[in-house]
Amino acid sequence: MEPILPEKVQELINKFAGEEVYLHLETTNGAYASHFNEKFFSAGAYIRNAKITYEHGKIVGDGPYRIGLKLAIGWVYAEGLTHYGFDEEGHLLMAGHDFDGKLAVALEMGKTPFK
Amino acid sequence: MTETMEIAQERHVLVVFPHPDDEAFGVSGTIAVHTERKTPVTYACLTLGEMGRNLGNPPFATRESLPDIRKAELQKAAEAIGIQDLRMMGLRDKTIEFEDDRKMMNLVTDLINELNPSLIITFYPGYSVHPDHEATARAVIRAVRTMEADKRPKLHCVAFANNTLEEIGPADIRYDIRHVYDKKMAAMKAHISQTIWMLKELESGVAAEGSELHDRFNYEHFWTYTFGEKDKVSEIQKS
Numbered sequence: 130m131e132p133i134l135p136e137k138v139q140e141l142i143n144k145f146a147g148e149e150v151y152l153h154l155e156t157t158n159g160a161y162a163s164h165f166n167e168k169f170f171s172a173g174a175y176i177r178n179a180k181i182t183y184e185h186g187k188i189v190g191d192g193p194y195r196i197g198l199k200l201a202i203g204w205v206y207a208e209g210l211t212h213y214g215f216d217e218e219g220h221l222l223m224a225g226h227d228f229d230g231k232l233a234v235a236l237e238m239g240k241t242p243f244k
Numbered sequence: 245m246t247e248t249m250e251i252a253q254e255r256h257v258l259v260v261f262p263h264p265d266d267e268a269f270g271v272s273g274t275i276a277v278h279t280e281r282k283t284p285v286t287y288a289c290l291t292l293g294e295m296g297r298n299l300g301n302p303p304f305a306t307r308e309s310l311p312d313i314r315k316a317e318l319q320k321a322a323e324a325i326g327i328q329d330l331r332m333m334g335l336r337d338k339t340i341e342f343e344d345d346r347k348m349m350n351l352v353t354d355l356i357n358e359l360n361p362s363l364i365i366t367f368y369p370g371y372s373v374h375p376d377h378e379a380t381a382r383a384v385i386r387a388v389r390t391m392e393a394d395k396r397p398k399l400h401c402v403a404f405a406n407n408t409l410e411e412i413g414p415a416d417i418r419y420d421i422r423h424v425y426d427k428k429m430a431a432m433k434a435h436i437s438q439t440i441w442m443l444k445e446l447e448s449g450v451a452a453e454g455s456e457l458h459d460r461f462n463y464e465h466f467w468t469y470t471f472g473e474k475d476k477v478s479e480i481q482k483s
Contacts, residue, residue, distance in 0.1 A: 130303035153307065159297050160338070160374045164406065175295070175338075211301075216308040229441075230301035237307065244308070 130212035130224065135188050138213055141221050142186040142196070145238060151220075152179045153237040154207060178242050181205065193225055196236055207236040248420040248463065251277050258361035258397070259327075260352060260384050262290040262340055262376035264318035265435040270402045271365055272325045272431040273421025274464050279326030280424070286329040286359055288351075289318060290380060295337040298438055305437065313437055321434035325427050341379035345386075345480045348379065352387035361397045364388065368401035368467050369477050371408045385469065385477040399469035412474075415465035422462050429461070 155175035162171040183198035183205065190208075198205040209225035216222055220239030227233045237243065257278050261267055267275065267287060278285050292311040299305045305313050315332065322330040333351065335343065356364075369381035381401065388396050400417060421428060432439050445457065452458060469475075 130306055132302075155295075155307070157295070157297060160376075164373045167406065212303055214303075214306060216306060220308065222306050222308060224299070224303070224307065226299060226301040226303055228301065230299065230303075231297040232299045232307065233297075235307045244311075 130214040130222065130226075133188070133192065133194055133210060133213050133223070135190075135192075135194060138188050138194075138196075138223065141213075142188060142198075145221070146183060146185050148240070149180060149182050150238040150240060151242045152181050152205065153177050153235060153243050154179070154205065155232075155235040156207075157233065159231065196223065205236075207234055209234045210236065248418050251419055252363075253281065254278060254283050255362040256359050257283060257285045258355060258359055258364045259285065259287040260290070260355070260364065260366045260380060261287075262335070262374075262380045263293040263296075263337065264289055264291075264314045264321070265293065265438045266367075266377070267325075268321055268428075268431040268435050268439070269460070270404075271464055271466075272321070273424050273428040274365070274419055274466075275327065276325040276424040276427040276431075277419070277421065279328075284329065284359075285327050286331065286355070286361070287322060287327050288331045288333055288355055290333045290335045290340060291337040291376065292318070292332065293337050293438075296438065298441075310437075314435075317435045317437060321431040324430035324434050338376060340376045340383075343379070345383070348383035349386040349390075349480065352383050353390070356387060356391070356397070363398045363400060365400050365466070366402070368403035368408075368412070368469065371403035371405040371412060371467075372401075373405050382477050385475070386480065389471060389475070389477070393471070396471075400466035401469050402465075403467050412467060415467050417466040417468065419464045419466075420462070421464050425461065 157173035158171055162169045183200050186198040189195050194210045195208040210223050211225045213223045218241055220237055223236045224232055225234040275285055293314045294311045296310055366384045367377040367381040369385055372378055372381055
């Protein structure tokens with residue numbers, strides 16, 4: 130994974146527009162957040178291998194970045210993204226790694242299902 | 245604090261945890277003692293910790309590469325503490341509690357029927373913090389509960405919720421594992437993607453004699469699970 134270059138990522142987002150893609154979207158503060166700090170309200174969500182088609186998408190911000198994908202009747206949104214890269218199958222991986230090196234958010238997509 | 249005691253000779257030890265590294269933190273010293281005696285130890289690790297958050301910054305792994313990294317770490321850790329029968333059960337991190345409860349219980353029952361363990365090591369239901377830990381513990385308790393009382397293996401459980409001491413009291417089992425410290429440390433180091441932060445703390449001298457971290461590396465604690473009044477695991481709901 131490399132620090133996000135917004136122009137580069139925008140190009141990649143454009144490439145997938147209008148095509149059916151498999152999506153992994155995740156946000157998490159870890160299963161132990163409330164254990165270490167009982168005042169902390171732990172929340173998270175993920176969806177894996179959702180099949181979507183977006184009309185267009187944008188990456189915005191000065192880093193960490195936000196990405197929005199406009200669907201025919203809805204949206205995909207992620208914020209806090211810092212890094213991007215690819216896996217062996219060519220999926221586009223984007224993630225937000227916090228100051229301690231822990232993943233806080235992930236947005237990934239590609240033409241084939243994730244394992 | 246409970247006095248330390250000798251580790252009993254077992255016929256076969258079955259260890260059931262959901263994540264690679266669950267075995268390293270709390271019980272790897274005890275496992276190493278059993279394997280040094282040539283007691284067969286089977287470790288059923290339910291997932292590959294696919295959803296782990298420690299990926300580094302700058303990143304050393306991605307969401308997609310993490311499972312393979314953790315699988316290799318798990319194999320290395322098992323080797324470090326002499327486990328010859330490591331089974332990766334193919335479930336997915338963070339999903340154990342959503343699996344069919346009967347399927348989860350049967351997974352454990354099948355292992356018990358095959359291996360006839362005299363001791364099972366797992367988490368203590370209600371006091372193990374992570375939803376996967378809790379679901380794993382429930383599956384083990386339910387599987388053992390269906391057995392005739394005199395055929396049941398012993399259940400040594402790991403508890404670390406903040407309310408443990410206050411609600412179920414201190415561990416009834418405390419082992420001195422200092423003579424296998426190097427093996428425990430090797431298992432911890434094998435899971436380097438998960439343990440690097442803790443190992444750094446350890447080396448920085450935070451783990452002085454008497455500290456919690458020092459204690460964790462030199463002693464291991466278990467709560468014996470008993471059926472009857474203290475058993476709070478629900479029956480599986482009929483669907």
